[in-house]
Amino acid sequence: MPGPLPDGEPVPSDGSLPESALGAVGRRGFGVYVHVPFCASRCGYCDFNTYTASELGGGTSREGYADAVLAELKLAATVTGAPVDTVFVGGGTPTLLDPDDLGRILEGIDKTWGLTANAEVTTEANPESVTPRSLQALRKAGFTRISLGMQSAAPAVLAILDRKHTAGRAPQAAIEAREAGFDHVNLDLIYGTPGERPEDFDASLRTVIDAGVDHVSAYSLIVEDGTRMAARMRRGELPYPEDDVAADRYLAAEQALSGAGFSWYEVSNWATTPDARCRHNMLYWTGGDWWGLGPGAHSHVGGVRWWNVKHPSAYAKRVEEGVSPGLEREILTDEDRHVEDVMLRVRLRDGLPLATLDATGLTGAAKALADGLLDPAAYESGQVVLTLRGRLLADAVIRDLLP
Template sequence: MPGPPPDGEPVPSDGSLPDSALRDVGRRGFGVYVHVPFCASRCGYCDFNTYTASELGGGASREGYADAVLAELRLAATVTGARVDTVFVGGGTPTLLDPGDLGRILEGIDKTWGLAGDAEITTEANPESVDPRSLRALRGAGYTRISLGMQSAAPAVLAILDRKHTAGRAPQAAIEAREAGFDHVNLDLIYGTPGERPEDFAASLDAVIEAGVDHVSAYSLIVEDGTRMAAKMRRGELPYPEDDVAADRYLAAEAALGGTGFSWYEVSNWATSPQARCRHNLLYWTGGDWWGLGPGAHSHVGGVRWWNVKHPTAYAKRVAEGVSPGLGREILTDADRHVEDVMLRVRLSDGLPTAALDAAGLAGAARALADGLLEPDAYAGGRIVLTLRGRLLADAVIRDLLP
């Protein structure tokens, strides 16, 4: 189940922001994230803010969800305005909503702030939740990019993860999305699942390559407290993930994807061209602004971060009353923003300017360079860029660059 929300100061009932936060809205890009909290079933490793029908109880439904989001949009319109460069609809399983409702949400965003002519508009989807008809409807509604949760091509691994789709469904859905006219298609993989063999992950990599997608995300399994998988591991029913195995899987991903036209642009993300990179995620990673709609959604505008109430019923009640669904917020200090900038930009292939580091950070960078964790040519040109070995040890490098 979802964990508790973070601490923070109260959000004003009208959602208003300090003038200082509104001064340069959109200067680094402006995006909209829409959280859809519904799932047909809960995966054993998931601790996202999502709910199955049995977990929801009364007062919230898929059928009325688009109207609740549109009500929050009306409130947001009174707080700030900026042209929208990217939209990302995530979850949960957004495609449990009718394509018409996802289209209405997109129309509402356009009417509220205006979509840029070249806006990237993404929806996540589980492979079993889409078909050629729904994919054509989504593309017709204006969605340009789809991200499909494949996780693995091995039936045994899917079973351990509690995924409901068959092993071949995700690559087939990716092909159907291309045929429906989506500009960009991503497949998500998870590696390091207990019981996953090297040949299982190799088969997964082969499958995403053969599907003809232009973007792949691959993440090491993280076991979160409170999940069914964590409980099984505590009881000894499943072994814990191993760091060495995760490193081997990452190297296998880099070899397979790098050998077939993909290039890494963030530690866990590969694309076939700069145009195929996820612009919405890049907005997060480079300090842009975004408004998060929906229960539990987080937002960031001008150094102010806030988060909505988590439960869909509480969310729907607040927006119906014209009250901000924001539960808490924090105003980031310059030091906070520096830490986040280093943490996120070091993970990018474009790297971090060395000028962004203080004396202690530069000393840490020199150590990382000597240890073979940074690219020498980039460093000589004034940028911190991780080598392949550096990507494996990215968290350690980042810690050494920060106070």
């Protein structure tokens, strides 16, 4: 089931923000995230804020969801905004909604704040939830990028993850997306699943490369409390993931993808060209502003972060009543923002300026350099950039760079 939200102070009923947050909105970019909380079934490892039809009961329908999001958008427009550089529709499975409804949401964003001329517009999708016809409709509606949840090319691994698509459906969907005119196509992989063999992951890497996509995301399996997979591991039905296996898989991904013309630009993300990088995620990682629409969606504007009520029914009730669906918020201190800046930007190939660090961080950076975890040439030019070994130990490097 979905994990808990953090604690914070109440969001005003009108969603208003402090004046201190409004002065520089969009200076580092402005994006919109739209959360679609529906799934046809729940994967065993998932603790996202998503719901199957049986979990929702009869209180919320997919058919009325776009109207609820548009109602929140109307409220958001009274608070702040800027020309929109990126839109990312995630979930859940956004493509369970009719393409026309996704198009209406995108049109509403454009009418409210305006999409920039070269805006990146992404939707996530499960491979089995799209068809050539629906992909063509999404492209016509203005979507430029699609991210498909492949996870693995091995049927046995897909079964352990409780994925419903066949092993061949994801690369076929990627090809169909290209044929429909999408500018950029991503395939997601998960590695380190219990029972996954090295040859299984090698086959997954060959599959994404052969599919002709220009972006690949590869993440080590994280077992979250409260998920079906965690329960199976506690009962001894599945072994826990091993760090050494995850490291081996990461090295295999780097070797295969770099050999096929991909370059890493964030620890878990590779692209064939700079233009193929996910600009929306880059906005998150570099301190930009974004408004999150939908139940459980998080937003960040000018150092204020807030999150919406989680359940779709509670969300729909609030926006119908003209009340902000924001549940709680936190106003980030300078220290908070420094910590987040270091945590996120160190993971980027562009790295973090040494000048950003305090005395403790500079000492940690010198140690990481001596240990072979930072690129010497980048360090000499004033940047903290991880080596391949440093990427394997990124969390440890980040800890040493923080106060």
